Amino acid sequence: MKELKHAYLPPSFSERIAKGLGLSDRAVKATLALLAEGATVPFIARYRKEHTDSLDEVAIAAIRDEHEALQKLEERRESILGSLQEREILTEALKENLLKVESLAELEDLYLPYKVKRRTRALIAREQGLLGLAESLLAQNKGLDPEKVALAYVKTEGENPVANVEAALQGARDIIAEMVSEHKEAREKIRELFLRRGQLESKVSAKADPEKKAHYRDYLDYQESVANIASHRLLALFRAEAEGVISLSLRPEEDVAVYRLEPLYITHPTPSTPHLKQAIKDGYKRLLAPSIESEIRRQAKEKADEEAIKVFADNLRQLLLAAPLGPKSLLAIDPGFHSGCKVVFLNHQGQFLDNETIFPHPPQANIAEAATRLKKLIATHQPEAIAIGNGTAGRETEAFVRQLVARLSQKPQVMMVSESGASVYSASEAARAEFPDLDLTLRGAISIGRRLMDPLAELVKIDPKAIGVGQYQHDVNQNKLKKSLDDTVINCVNAVGVELNSASKELLSYVSGLGPSLAQNILDYRQNHGPFQSRLELLKVSRLGAKAFEQAAGFLRITNAKHPLDASAVHPERYALVEQMAKDLKVNLNDLIQDKNLRQRIDLERYVRDDVGMPTLLDILSELEKPGRDPREHFSSFSFAEVYKPEDLREEMVLPGIVTNITNFGAFVDIGVHQDGLIHISEMAERFIKHPSEVLHLQQQVRVRVLSIDLPRKRIALSLLVN
Secondary structure: OOOOOOOOOOOOHHHHHHHHHOOOHHHHHHHHHHHHOOOOHHHHHHHOHHHHOOOOHHHHHHHHHHHHHHHHHHHHHHHHHHHHHHOOOOOHHHHHHHHHOOOHHHHHHHHHHHOOOOOOHHHHHHHOOOHHHHHHHHHOOOOOOHHHHHHOOOEOOOOOOEOOHHHHHHHHHHHHHHHHHHOHHHHHHHHHHHHHHOEEEEEEOOOOOHHHHHHOHHHOOOEEEOOOOOHHHHHHHHHHHHOOOEEEEEEOOHHHHHHHHHHHOOOOOOOOHHHHHHHHHHHHHHHHHHHHHHHHHHHHHHHHHHHHHHHHHHHHHHHHOOOOOOOOOEEEEEOOOOOOEEEEEEOOOOOEEEEEEEOOOOOOOOHHHHHHHHHHHHHHHOOOEEEEEOOOOHHHHHHHHHHHHHOOOOOOEEEEEOOOOHHHHHOOHHHHHHOOOOOHHHHHHHHHHHHHHOHHHHHOOOOHHHOOOOOOOOOOOHHHHHHHHHHHHHHHHHHHOEEOOOOOHHHHHOOOOOOHHHHHHHHHHHHHHOOOOOHHHHHHOOOOOHHHHHHHHHHEEOOOOOOHHHHOOOOHHHHHHHHHHHHHOOOOHHHHHHOHHHHHOOOHHHHOEOOEOHHHHHHHHHHHHOOOOOOOOOOOOOOOOOOOOHHHOOOOOEEEEEEEEEOOOEEEEEOOOOOOEEEEHHHOOOOOOOOHHHOOOOOOEEEEEEEEEEOOOOEEEEEEEOO
């Protein structure tokens, strides 16, 4: 942590974080200590449960993020104190107040009157010497005659002239208006009013493009409370504004706002009162309201971003952890009309061995030749499955392949696979490095096949934003989005575990403690020395030291290794403990792993010590039951109904589908017509649900009823049928 000269550190950062997140101070302190030592989130969650009271990855990441936010607050506090001290305007009282506040908004409110300003109307009035007149008005003396007092400030000569009495009074009002806008209590009152009663209103731009207006027709002349608006509607409004379709305003009722401000300055009726009222109203309209509006808009956007990012991360997690087909040989097809269908054969390890291009669709429509070539590939390689991309010509290709397979004695499974992101991978540096001599479409077909075999291993090669499971992902804070998605990928990769001797550089890069550089060094070592024989051999990899080994080893698997625990999630630091368990039972380690009765005889209490508690011991026992087990669901096949385009649909049709995306307002479902349908949240259950994720998850197979088809707007409305 950067040392801060002035910074006020609360009794404990950990206490504030614990209180904010509803966690124990002990667990937060331990987590911060481990993070400071360089431990990763997955490592802490999996192998340091005793320290953290078994916090999961989400809680640990939240502690990390809250700590970073507090550090930024302290850095900003230090910057403000330094600026004030340098300008010799830092009093002890101001310093004490700045050191006490615990939020960035409060800190900025306190600093606002002391900021170096551009030449405002109030600053010009101060240069004219009108501060005294402003103070006279604020004093609210009953015997004061504002015009007479102002006359003394009129000067027609000199550097900063004041033309007349009215100019003097206007200048004094400008000073008071700025005071109002910078007053901490005034800002707090107006901020609270905006949050509680602020109304977002949209007005159609006269220059709006008609096509864009049609797209955003639900948000033209729209109004909703900022306190209640759903994140997806807010992001839609901001996007419409950014595209010039609407203008947005966010204000509470002006008279209510001014009414709240007046008691801060007006204590009793005096001749000064009209001037004070005018200044307060001007200060609110011209200075305070725009400032708070910008702040509340920013806060609302940040909150909406957080919700949208969470939706994206949840969807990505479900997609990455989708059930794998497993190591099976298969044909993978990237469908197409004009350019034909690119067919590749991959062996059970995902290695590319053969390819063919067929043209079963118009304009060529060489159906007989395409069937002959495909049958030859099937006969030669005897694939266990056929994966077909779900993009252009996908359903037509599926129909062609199913008809062909139905006439064969050997019938490989035929499955549709999402193409989202496959084109991004095809043009990526990773794809070019692996297949420098193949064109993009063949690389795309390989990616489609590998995605069926192991979604996680293939999808980590693609920028998560290109996978297509987000909600307004291009509108949210991109740095926060990237951080959240990176966390999600890292957690998923480490939850599943990685086969050390077959993993790609991209997959290894996400393993706890590694990264791209060490991942490449592992590949280089594997290339030069052959497969790893043990986890300990990792220490021979260039620049992979003890700390990286500690963080990574438990998440790396070596199937058929000499030491049986190298294929498990048991960390090498606990091998001696497990070996002691076997020794105490007078059996060898393999017997302990293979015999359930032996494991049931283990008295875990005997092995509790200072650095090993019951959570770790229970994890070890669970891992011994199924060493290296894959936590993902088992794969189940799926096929669409015989509808191929939106025009084939009719209302009340009941169809099978696959959930492709989940948002706050509903779920999108692929029903095989090249246009996903939407199940609105109101059509998911007979009971009230707060979020679609209560009912559905990504890649879930569902049955839906068609409610309506809007061909011009490319919208299909669906209702979920409960089995």
